[in-house]
Amino acid sequence: MLGTDLQNYRTAPFDARFPNQNQTRNCWSNYVDFHRCQKALDAKGVDTAPCEWYRRVYKSLCPMSWVQKWDDQRDEGTFPGKI
Amino acid sequence: MAHPSQLGFQDAASPIMEELLHFHDHALMIVFLISTLVLYIIVAMVTTKLTNKFILDSQEIEIIWTLLPAIILILIALPSLRILYLMDEINDPHLTIKAMGHQWYWSYEYTDYEDLGFDSYMIPTQDLTPGQFRLLETDHRMVIPVESPIRVLVSAEDVLHSWAVPSLGVKMDAVPGRLNQTAFITSRPGVFYGQCSEICGANHSFMPIVVEAVPLEYFENWSFLMLQDA
Numbered sequence: 098m099l100g101t102d103l104q105n106y107r108t109a110p111f112d113a114r115f116p117n118q119n120q121t122r123n124c125w126s127n128y129v130d131f132h133r134c135q136k137a138l139d140a141k142g143v144d145t146a147p148c149e150w151y152r153r154v155y156k157s158l159c160p161m162s163w164v165q166k167w168d169d170q171r172d173e174g175t176f177p178g179k180i
Numbered sequence: 181m182a183h184p185s186q187l188g189f190q191d192a193a194s195p196i197m198e199e200l201l202h203f204h205d206h207a208l209m210i211v212f213l214i215s216t217l218v219l220y221i222i223v224a225m226v227t228t229k230l231t232n233k234f235i236l237d238s239q240e241i242e243i244i245w246t247l248l249p250a251i252i253l254i255l256i257a258l259p260s261l262r263i264l265y266l267m268d269e270i271n272d273p274h275l276t277i278k279a280m281g282h283q284w285y286w287s288y289e290y291t292d293y294e295d296l297g298f299d300s301y302m303i304p305t306q307d308l309t310p311g312q313f314r315l316l317e318t319d320h321r322m323v324i325p326v327e328s329p330i331r332v333l334v335s336a337e338d339v340l341h342s343w344a345v346p347s348l349g350v351k352m353d354a355v356p357g358r359l360n361q362t363a364f365i366t367s368r369p370g371v372f373y374g375q376c377s378e379i380c381g382a383n384h385s386f387m388p389i390v391v392e393a394v395p396l397e398y399f400e401n402w403s404f405l406m407l408q409d410a
Contacts, residue, residue, distance in 0.1 A: 108276040108292045108331065116270070118352075120333060120359040157276045157292045158359070160335055 103149055109157040120158060127155035128167060129178045136180055181313060181373040182346075190347040193372050193393075194364045197349030199263050207256055214252075271363045273331035277322065281334070281341030281354035281376070284383035288322045296407050302386045316373045318390045323402045326369045326393040334360045342377035345391055351377055366393035 115123040131151035138145045155164070170176040182190060192198040278289040282299075290296040303317040324330050334343045336354035343362075344351035352362040366372075374389040394402070 106292075107274050111270050111272060118361055120361045121357070124359055153292075156295075158333060160278050160280055160333075160359070161289055161291065161295060161297055162280070162337060 103153065106153050109154045124155060124159040124163070125178070127151050128159055128164070129180060131155055132171070132180045181316060192349070193347040193366055193368060193370060194349055195367060196263070196267055196364065197347060198367070199266060200349050203259050203263055206259060210252060210256060271329050271331075273363060274328040275324065276331045276333060277324070278333045278335065278359075279322070279343045279354070279389075281336035281338075281343065281380070281387075283338050283381050284376075284387040286318075286322075286341075286343070286376075286387060286389055288320075290403060294407055296403060296410065298406060298410070300390070302388050313373065315386060316375070316388045316390070318388055321371070321390040321392040323392045323394060323399055324366065325396045325399040326366050328396070329363060329365050331361060331363045334362065339380045340378045341380045341387070343374070343389060344377040345372050345374035345389055347372045348374075348391065350374075353378060366391075369393050369395065 109123075109127075112123055114126075128151075131148055134148035134151055135145050138148060167176060171180070189197075189201055189204065192201050275290070276292055278291070280287045280289065285299050285301045287297060287299045298320050300318045300320045300322065302315065303312065303319060305314055308314065308317065332343070332350070332352070334352040334354045335358060336356045338356065340356075341354035342351060343354055348364045348366065350362055350364050352360045354360070370393055372391045372393070374391070376384055376387045376389070378384075380387075
């Protein structure tokens with residue numbers, strides 16, 4: 098994938114799926130994608146390094162309080178997304 | 181920052197704000213020209229003894245005062261749309277900062293590499309040191325590297341707020357549960373002030389924004405020190 102070089106990561110690049118002002122879904126998608134990726138690769142017993150991109154992007158975009166809330170919800174089993 | 185009895189905009193500190201300033205000058209000049217013309221015509225009509233009760237129609241002037249306004253409107257619309265599309269360009273930010281509005285302070289999060297977050301409270305008037313600006317200074321400033329494209333994601337933790345810095349030409353509403361993106365580049369180093377721009381309770385007027393643009397090495401030092409303090 099173009100621009101997915103983790104070594105040169107500066108910040109979340111432009112994502113054509115979310116071209117406009119409202120980036121809420123961008124943060125949400127990357128958070129969910131990271132945890133799905135992790136769960137899927139863990140289940141296969143494979144190294145989860147490919148998931149690192151999603152983690153960097155959601156860390157850049159998502160407010161820390163949102164991440165905290167979602168992490169707590171996942172621990173409780175009340176997270177609204179499908180992982 | 182704003183000055184006492186200031187009439188115009190603050191000096192521009194970003195390329196977009198420069199464009200907005202020039203467009204405003206252009207549009208205001210047109211407004212002055214039209215207003216002067218209308219005022220002249222009114223004065224002329226009111227102060228003349230000449231009358232003509234038998235005018236029925238006049239093709240020529242009708243054409244002129246239809247075509248001229250249309251041309252003027254186009255002359256305003258074209259630069260305006262140019263700026264609109266300029267602001268809509270896809271940018272490639274070097275840094276993402278989250279500005280979270282609270283009652284009644286802003287908090288800034290720099291999470292591209294480490295988790296750096298801090299609150300930014302207004303300095304109360306009695307605690308100001310000589311030379312500081314009343315109701316504008318904060319204990320911690322949002323420090324950014326100069327001449328780098330910055331993405332700011334604005335949101336709120338309680339009620340509506342709005343993150344605005346006039347000299348950068350930036351204003352973005354802070355809506356709880358929503359992440360609003362804006363971007364800018366500072367053309368020069370400096371300190372740029374703004375104030376919360378959406379009514380948010382008792383201390384709405386007392387939660388200012390201060391952006392400090394510094395060379396990259398200073399920014400790196402600052403973020404290192406801030407991380408240590410956290």
